[in-house]
Amino acid sequence: MKENKPPNIPSPKDLPVDLRKIMRFFPSAVTVVTSILPSGEQFGLTVSAFSSLSLEPPLVLICIRNESNATRLFKESMKYCVNILAENQRPIAETFSMAGEDTRFVGLRYRPGKTGCAMIDDTIGYIDCKIVKIVKAGDHHIFVGEAVDVQAEKKEPLLYIDRHYVKLEKEGPA
Numbered sequence: 001m002k003e004n005k006p007p008n009i010p011s012p013k014d015l016p017v018d019l020r021k022i023m024r025f026f027p028s029a030v031t032v033v034t035s036i037l038p039s040g041e042q043f044g045l046t047v048s049a050f051s052s053l054s055l056e057p058p059l060v061l062i063c064i065r066n067e068s069n070a071t072r073l074f075k076e077s078m079k080y081c082v083n084i085l086a087e088n089q090r091p092i093a094e095t096f097s098m099a100g101e102d103t104r105f106v107g108l109r110y111r112p113g114k115t116g117c118a119m120i121d122d123t124i125g126y127i128d129c130k131i132v133k134i135v136k137a138g139d140h141h142i143f144v145g146e147a148v149d150v151q152a153e154k155k156e157p158l159l160y161i162d163r164h165y166v167k168l169e170k171e172g173p174a
């Protein structure tokens with residue numbers, strides 16, 4: 001089969017609007033992605049660059065900065081659990097996005113999932129995965145995960161937009 005090539009459109013040196021600027025206004029859900037090394041050492045970080053990818057087979061993806069410690073660690077653990085945070089779990093998002101990785105799990109209520117990765121209590125749900133593909137793309141790595149266990153509960157989500165955590169405001173009846 002012929003492989004598709006990128007179109008011959010020149011890439012400008014500077015985009016008129018920085019991609020970061022527009023992505024600031026793109027609302028996203030907030031997840032904490034956890035994992036565990038063969039040594040038993042746990043790690044995790046707050047991630048908004050999460051998406052479902054395929055239903056058959058069940059695939060999801062996360063994008064992680066190349067410089068993040070997590071990139072190196074996911075390559076070693078080859079598994080992760082995506083915990084989708086509920087609206088009252090902002091403190092967990094803050095803890096897992098701040099420096100000081102050693103203390104992130106202190107006081108956190110969680111239990112190990114099928115893969116051994118931490119499933120955080122009281123979230124909207126989790127997707128426990130084995131990593132089946134890693135793609136380096138620019139300054140991030142894409143880690144494709146195949147779900148081995150999924151749980152969900154209907155709750156209000158925690159959202160992030162314009163560098164702020166927000167809650168979903170539902171419109172009243174028309």
Ligand SMILES: Cc1cc2nc3c(=O)[nH]c(=O)nc-3n(C[C@H](O)[C@H](O)[C@H](O)COP(=O)(O)O)c2cc1C
Nearest residue numbers: 045046047048049063064065068069070096097160
């Ligand atoms: C709301 C929010 C979303 C984030 N999403 C991502 C993400 O999708 N990918 C990523 O690499 N870092 C993301 N971060 C930053 C990481 O959480 C942060 O860099 C990390 O916890 C720091 O640990 P490290 O030193 O291992 O990178 C996000 C931070 C916040 C506050």
